Amino acid sequence: MPGVYRVDLLTRQVASPDVDWSYGEPTEMLTPRNSEDFMDEMGESSGAYIIRIPFGPKDKYIPKELLWPHIPEFVDGALSHIIQMSHVLGEQIGSGKPVWPVAIHGHYADAGDSAALLSGALNVPMLFTGHSLGRDKLEQLLKQGRLSKDEINTTYKIMRRIEAEELSLDASEIVITSTRQEIDEQWRLYDGFDPVLERKLRARIRRNVSCYGRFMPRMVIIPPGMEFHHIVPQDGDMDGEVEGNEEHPSSPDPPIWSEIMRFFSNPRKPMILALARPDPKKNITTLVKAFGECRPLRELANLTLIMGNRDGIDEMSSTNASVLLSVLKLIDKYDLYGQVAYPKHHKQFEVPDIYRLAAKTKGVFINPAFIEPFGLTLIEAAAHGLPIVATKNGGPVDIHRVLDNGLLVDPHDQQSIADALLKLVADKHLWARCRQNGLKNIHLFSWPEHCKTYLSRIASCKTRHPQWQRSDDGGESSETDSPSDSLRDIHDISLNLKFSMDGDRSGASGNDNSLDSEGNDRKSKLENAVLSWSKGVLKDQRKAGSGDRIDHGSSTGKFPALRRRKHIFVIAVDSDSNEDLLDAIRKVFEAVEKERIEGSIGFILSTYMTISEIQSFLVSGGLNANDFDAFICNSGSDLFYSTINPEDGPFVIDFYYHSHIEYRWGGEGLRKTLVRWAGSVTDKMEGNEEHIVTVAEHLSTNYCYTFEVKNAGRVPPVKELRKSLRIQALRCNVIYCRNGTRINVIPVLASRSQALRYLYVRWGIDLSKMVVFVGDSGDTDYEGLLGGVHKSIILKGICCNTSNQLLANRNYPLSDVMPVDSPNILQTSQDCTSTDVRESLENLLKS
Numbered sequence: 001m002p003g004v005y006r007v008d009l010l011t012r013q014v015a016s017p018d019v020d021w022s023y024g025e026p027t028e029m030l031t032p033r034n035s036e037d038f039m040d041e042m043g044e045s046s047g048a049y050i051i052r053i054p055f056g057p058k059d060k061y062i063p064k065e066l067l068w069p070h071i072p073e074f075v076d077g078a079l080s081h082i083i084q085m086s087h088v089l090g091e092q093i094g095s096g097k098p099v100w101p102v103a104i105h106g107h108y109a110d111a112g113d114s115a116a117l118l119s120g121a122l123n124v125p126m127l128f129t130g131h132s133l134g135r136d137k138l139e140q141l142l143k144q145g146r147l148s149k150d151e152i153n154t155t156y157k158i159m160r161r162i163e164a165e166e167l168s169l170d171a172s173e174i175v176i177t178s179t180r181q182e183i184d185e186q187w188r189l190y191d192g193f194d195p196v197l198e199r200k201l202r203a204r205i206r207r208n209v210s211c212y213g214r215f216m217p218r219m220v221i222i223p224p225g226m227e228f229h230h231i232v233p234q235d236g237d238m239d240g241e242v243e244g245n246e247e248h249p250s251s252p253d254p255p256i257w258s259e260i261m262r263f264f265s266n267p268r269k270p271m272i273l274a275l276a277r278p279d280p281k282k283n284i285t286t287l288v289k290a291f292g293e294c295r296p297l298r299e300l301a302n303l304t305l306i307m308g309n310r311d312g313i314d315e316m317s318s319t320n321a322s323v324l325l326s327v328l329k330l331i332d333k334y335d336l337y338g339q340v341a342y343p344k345h346h347k348q349f350e351v352p353d354i355y356r357l358a359a360k361t362k363g364v365f366i367n368p369a370f371i372e373p374f375g376l377t378l379i380e381a382a383a384h385g386l387p388i389v390a391t392k393n394g395g396p397v398d399i400h401r402v403l404d405n406g407l408l409v410d411p412h413d414q415q416s417i418a419d420a421l422l423k424l425v426a427d428k429h430l431w432a433r434c435r436q437n438g439l440k441n442i443h444l445f446s447w448p449e450h451c452k453t454y455l456s457r458i459a460s461c462k463t464r465h466p467q468w469q470r471s472d473d474g475g476e477s478s479e480t481d482s483p484s485d486s487l488r489d490i491h492d493i494s495l496n497l498k499f500s501m502d503g504d505r506s507g508a509s510g511n512d513n514s515l516d517s518e519g520n521d522r523k524s525k526l527e528n529a530v531l532s533w534s535k536g537v538l539k540d541q542r543k544a545g546s547g548d549r550i551d552h553g554s555s556t557g558k559f560p561a562l563r564r565r566k567h568i569f570v571i572a573v574d575s576d577s578n579e580d581l582l583d584a585i586r587k588v589f590e591a592v593e594k595e596r597i598e599g600s601i602g603f604i605l606s607t608y609m610t611i612s613e614i615q616s617f618l619v620s621g622g623l624n625a626n627d628f629d630a631f632i633c634n635s636g637s638d639l640f641y642s643t644i645n646p647e648d649g650p651f652v653i654d655f656y657y658h659s660h661i662e663y664r665w666g667g668e669g670l671r672k673t674l675v676r677w678a679g680s681v682t683d684k685m686e687g688n689e690e691h692i693v694t695v696a697e698h699l700s701t702n703y704c705y706t707f708e709v710k711n712a713g714r715v716p717p718v719k720e721l722r723k724s725l726r727i728q729a730l731r732c733n734v735i736y737c738r739n740g741t742r743i744n745v746i747p748v749l750a751s752r753s754q755a756l757r758y759l760y761v762r763w764g765i766d767l768s769k770m771v772v773f774v775g776d777s778g779d780t781d782y783e784g785l786l787g788g789v790h791k792s793i794i795l796k797g798i799c800c801n802t803s804n805q806l807l808a809n810r811n812y813p814l815s816d817v818m819p820v821d822s823p824n825i826l827q828t829s830q831d832c833t834s835t836d837v838r839e840s841l842e843n844l845l846k847s
Contacts (some may be wrong), residue, residue: 003455005046005093008085010078013052018061026052044092045085053077065157067110069819072753072787075117076767079757082122100465103127103458109134109161112168119171120749121757123660125461128172128217130182134161135189159812166192170664170731170748172217173461176454178374179395183219185371191726193217201729213669214729220457221398225447226379231352233359233385233439254353256346261357264302265338270425271363273354273386275306275377278316278323283368283391283411285326292334294418301363301425304341306354311344355384362431364389364424370411372396379403379445387434389420402445405438464663466761467656560641562629563763565602567595567845568770570632572606572752572785573798574778576739581607582621584798588773589627590834591841604759606632606752606772608737608744608779610699610706611640611651625650632755634704635735635781637661637746639755658703660758661750664731671705673730674745677721678707683714693743705745712740718780719811737779753784771841780810783817791824791844797831 015024022028030048055077056062056070082101089099105127106115112128119126141152153159169175169192177183187193198216205211261267272291276282284305291303305327313321331340346354358365358381365381366389374395378388382399388406390396400408407420424431443449562568569592573584585605595601605614605628614631618624631640631651638658640651666673678693692710699706709715718736721743725732731748756772759765770790774782775798786792819825826844828836 005043006085006089007048008081009048009050010074010081011050011052012056012067012074013054014061015058016060023052023061028052045088051078051081053081064108064110065155068157068160068817069787069822071110071114071817072117072784073789073819075114075121076757076789078114078118079121079760080767082118083761098466100124102463103461105129106168106172107131109164109168112172113164116167116171116749117754117757120661120663120754121761123464123466123663125173125458125464126168126171127174127176127458127461128168129176130165130168130187133182133186133189134158134165136186138162139189153812157812157816160816162190163811166190166726167748169193169217170726174457175217175219176222176457177219178221178223179398180221181371181394181397182373183221185394186373187219191723192729192731193219194727194729195219197729211669211729213666213673215664215666215731216729222450222453222457223374223379223395223398223445224376225450226376226383226445228383228442228446231383233383254350254357256343256350256353257357259343259346260304260341260354263304263338263341263343267302267361269361270301271358271361272301272303272421272425273306273358273363273365273381274304274368275351275354275365276367276369278307278320278327280319280323281370282323283370284323285330286411286414287366287368287417288327288330288334288336288340290414290418290421291340292330292336293414294422297418297422297425298336298339300422302339302341302361303336304354304358306346306351307342309345351380352384355381355386359385359435362425362428364406364421364431366417366421367391367396368409368411368417369394375399379442382438383442385435385439387424387431387438389417389424399445403438403441405434405441467659468762560629560763561599562602562604562641562759562765564599565629566600566769568602568604568629568765570604570606570756570770570772570790572632572772572778573775573795574608574737574782575775575798576741578617578620580775580798581617582623584773584775584795585621585623587795587798587832587834587837591837602629604628604630604632604756606636606755606785608635608735608742610634610701610704611638611653613699615650630759632752634701634706635733635737635744635746635750635779636752636755637704637744637750638701639758654762656762657755657758661703661747661754663747663749665703665747666730666732670725670730670732670745673725673728674705674707677724681715683711696742699742703747703750707743707745709741709743712736715740715743717810733781735779735781751781751784753781753788756788756790771844783814786825787817787819789824792826793837793840793844794825794827795832795837796828 013024013026028050030050032048053074055073056067083098086098086100090097093099100122101124103125104115104119104122106112107129108131112130115126115128118124137156138149138152138158141147141156142149147155169187169190175187175193177187184195188195193216197214198219201211201214201216202218274284274287276284278284284307288303288305291297307324307327308320310316310324313324316324327342331337331342355365363386365378365386367375367378368389369391370393372391372394375390378390378396378399381388382403382405388396388400388403390400390406390408391411392408393411396408400406407424409416409420411417424434569588571581571585571588573581575581575584588603589596592601596603607614609617611631611633614633615625618627625642628642630642632638633640639654641654643649643652675695678695679691681691681693682689683692690710692714693707694710696706696708699708715736718734722734725734733746733748733750735744735746735751736742737744756765756767756770760767768789768791772785772790772792773795774785774792775795778785824844826840828840832840
């Protein structure tokens with residue numbers, strides 16, 4: 001399409017004899033139909049490509065239900081590709097500046113989950129198309145009564161799928177559906193979407209009235225497109241055949257025509273065509289009854305039922321066999337022999353010929369399903385010149401509104417079906433008008449029309465992308481940097497980083513109502529701090545220039561120091577006691593003491609604690625802030641780096657990290673709702689209503705609302721709080737921490753694992769060079785720390801007191817998302833020592 005330079009379709013790479021060899025190709029360019037004209041307009045890397053990302057088992061194809069543990073690995077691989085392409089395109093068409101994606105579009109639940117994480121990591125708008133939705137499927141399976149909810153989840157991992165769709169609602173700016181029915185009947189089943197609330201919020205936005213921190217994705221109906229260029233509507237009829245001649249001989253009739261017409265005693269009558277599998281939901285038996293009990297209709301028309309392919313009825317599923325037997329009994333009951341065709345076989349490429357035959361007889365296409373989510377066959381029939389009769393439940397309503405080429409009926413009303421069919425077959429003027437309307441309007445369902453509408457919706461999204469201003473932030477850094485490099489970095493830090501002068505509330509916020517004088521004061525402090533810091537850098541540079549050895553473990557070059565490390569060790573051990581965490585840190589430090597002194601390994605502390613708590617913890621444990629390169633605080637809502645000169649303060653906060661994660665942050669509206677919720681959680685067991693959840697103002701920051709819990713066993717599970725907030729259109733990430741005695745509520749796309757991806761995007765820190773240390777268990781974000789391309793070491797026996805109840809009170813079992821037998825995850829022996837840690841590291845990094 002004009003204006004689109006490049007499209008990448010990201011999927012899984014599989015090199016297995018079970019699938020075609022092309023599935024193993026990392027890149028495949030899709031050639032446009034008019035490739036000769038298009039090639040002249042293409043740039044060096046423009047066009048459409050399939051990019052296959054390796055993740056999960058490399059040598060075998062596995063069902064999508066088993067891919068959930070490997071989704072983070074796909075996200076990391078996709079992130080690497082996107083960053084690489086952004087720099088390539090930047091050199092080609094972006095004047096040296098990275099060219100970021102305009103949008104990321106996820107299709108189906110697993111890709112929606114991936115797209116949400118990529119959207120958060122890149123700060124790029126997300127779109128989502130659910131296609132088949134988990135809650136709707138769960139509802140249908142439960143109605144069938146053959147499987148319990150637990151059995152359904154074991155088979156389909158349905159609860160993990162539903163949670164992915166809920167996250168997609170949280171993260172998406174636009175959700176694309178095929179029909180209004182999908183919105184009103186399927187998406188309404190989700191906690192994160194309410195059609196009534198959506199309309200109210202849209203009205204408030206139009207009136208420029210506050211929504212109090214509530215957000216709802218925009219539901220947009222864009223029906224899927226079709227290829228029509230090869231379709232030639234049938235103009236002849238059974239009574240007036242066009243004779244061939246020597247120059248233009250008439251082509252022979254397709255074989256499927258004779259296969260169908262052999263059923264009819266009078267094959268010239270108009271054909272009523274139904275094309276559906278023998279499923280009770282397709283309502284074929286009601287159609288046969290309507291035809292059999294309407295004598296005028298039987299006299300005027302034949303009925304053709306294309307019900308899939310079959311060899312023997314006994315070989316069909318019990319449900320399909322039951323429907324087919326019912327149809328055969330009805331044919332016998334109404335003595336419809338010679339009037340109803342039901343061929344056993346047809347090939348997919350013969351379907352257009354079947355439509356052509358029905359049009360040639362001046363027939364009608366019918367879809368009598370009880371509910372039809374979309375109705376692609378109705379569009380196909382219209383493209384071949386067939387008027388339609390269709391159910392009034394679901395997608396056909398939208399199709400009929402556009403095409404105006406037939407009649408809608410109540411699928412439960414047998415007489416209504418018969419009357420509509422008879423009306424179209426008997427009234428030739430009505431038939432011709434419906435046919436003409438369909439052919440005239442069918443282009444509205446073409447792929448070009450679909451793409452035009454789709455691109456207009458993307459254009460309506462507010463542009464978002466990484467905010468830092470230098471194009472080489474993520475590039476490689478040399479071990480020795482010139483003073484001019486450092487001076488550029490000083491300027492860069494003044495733009496991108498904000499020194500922490502007053503602890504936790506130093507970050508910018510979308511809800512910041514501070515006065516200008518406070519802003520000027522902060523600016524003055526920042527300028528003084530940067531000036532002081534720059535003097536220290538230049539002084540250190542002069543020392544290095546006079547022959548002193550440069551300590552690569554210090555931050556005398558480009559900022560931050562972790563850019564020059566060979567490996568990054570992330571200590572993300574969750575514990576309700578500082579002693580356990582300190583013990584874990586010391587064991588890791590001792591295991592790599594030599595490398596730590598050399599500076600080849602950098603360390604990140606990743607925790608639920610605030611930066612003030614971290615400072616107190618470091619002091620009490622005899623540690624120094626410079627023992628770590630970075631600190632991921634408040635469960636991933638704040639990111640700090642250790643500073644170069646102690647006189648400037650121990651920490652510096654990454655200013656742009658907040659702008660990166662603030663998407664859909666509810667601010668004060670969310671805080672007030674959480675305060676009300678906390679006030680409603682009381683302990684009534686001892687005769688008094690004591691509040692067991694209290695606001696922790698001294699621990700809260702602009703992007704983390706913290707609550708302390710007196711009795712963790714009396715607090716509703718994390719899944720219930722998440723559900724309650726989603727129902728109110730409040731988008732956030734709720735994390736139960738410190739063995740359930742603390743609750744952190746942070747932006748929806750912020751987390752400790754996402755902070756690591758931010759470091760990759762921002763500074764070019766290779767995720768595959770990271771090793772994440774965790775305990776036996778942890779906070780409710782524990783699962784996110786174990787997946788991906790980074791390595792993970794589980795320190796057995798450390799922090800094992802963390803309640804497993806935290807992880808049990810979730811929407812799906814942890815086993816559904818834990819990578820089993822992953823080469824990237826190792827466990828130490830029980831009650832591990834520093835020697836055990838060293839051995840695990842050697843085994844892990846060797847692989």
